Amino acid sequence: MSSKFESTVREILYPQQSVYNGLSNLENLEKVKDRIPEDKVKDFTFDKDSVSISIAPVGQIKLRVVERDEPKCIKFETVQSPVPFNFWIQILPVTETSCKMKLTIKAE
Numbered sequence: 761m762s763s764k765f766e767s768t769v770r771e772i773l774y775p776q777q778s779v780y781n782g783l784s785n786l787e788n789l790e791k792v793k794d795r796i797p798e799d800k801v802k803d804f805t806f807d808k809d810s811v812s813i814s815i816a817p818v819g820q821i822k823l824r825v826v827e828r829d830e831p832k833c834i835k836f837e838t839v840q841s842p843v844p845f846n847f848w849i850q851i852l853p854v855t856e857t858s859c860k861m862k863l864t865i866k867a868e
Contacts, residue, residue, distance in 0.1 A: 767863040774857040780831035780852050786811050789805045810839070824847060 772779055775781035786806045789797040796804060803814040810824040820840055827835040846856050852860045 761868075763867050765865045769860050769862045771854060771858060771860050773858050776851050777831045777858055779859055779861065780834070782827070782850075783849055783857050784830070784834050786825065797816040812840075825842075 773817060785808050787808050789811060790804045793804065801813050801815055803812065803820070807813045808823060810816065812822040814820045819842055821838065821842075822840040823836045824839050826837050826846070827833070829835075833848055833850050835846065835848040838844050845865055847863060847865040850862045850863065850864070854860055
């Protein structure tokens with residue numbers, strides 16, 4: 761049996777393409793790496809297509825990008841996780857300077 765969770769739709773005050781560019785390349789995590797609490801997250805590594813973290817007490821989780829539909833959707837799946845899941849980020853334009861974003865997670 762699988763479960764599906766959807767976030768609320770959030771408006772972001774940046775153009776759709778800018779948001780897509782920021783989220784579709786996981787190397788951009790470098791910009792927020794210093795904001796992640798080291799007591800909660802360990803072994804945080806990433807490259808353009810994947811991210812790996814160790815979270816106590818969950819353990820090691822590794823995700824990779826499996827599809828990019830520029831500029832509107834990025835799909836991820838677990839490579840390693842106690843609970844297999846995939847998720848996708850949908851980005852829809854509102855105006856030339858803003859967009860809406862929604863996160864959907866499907867877990868087995």
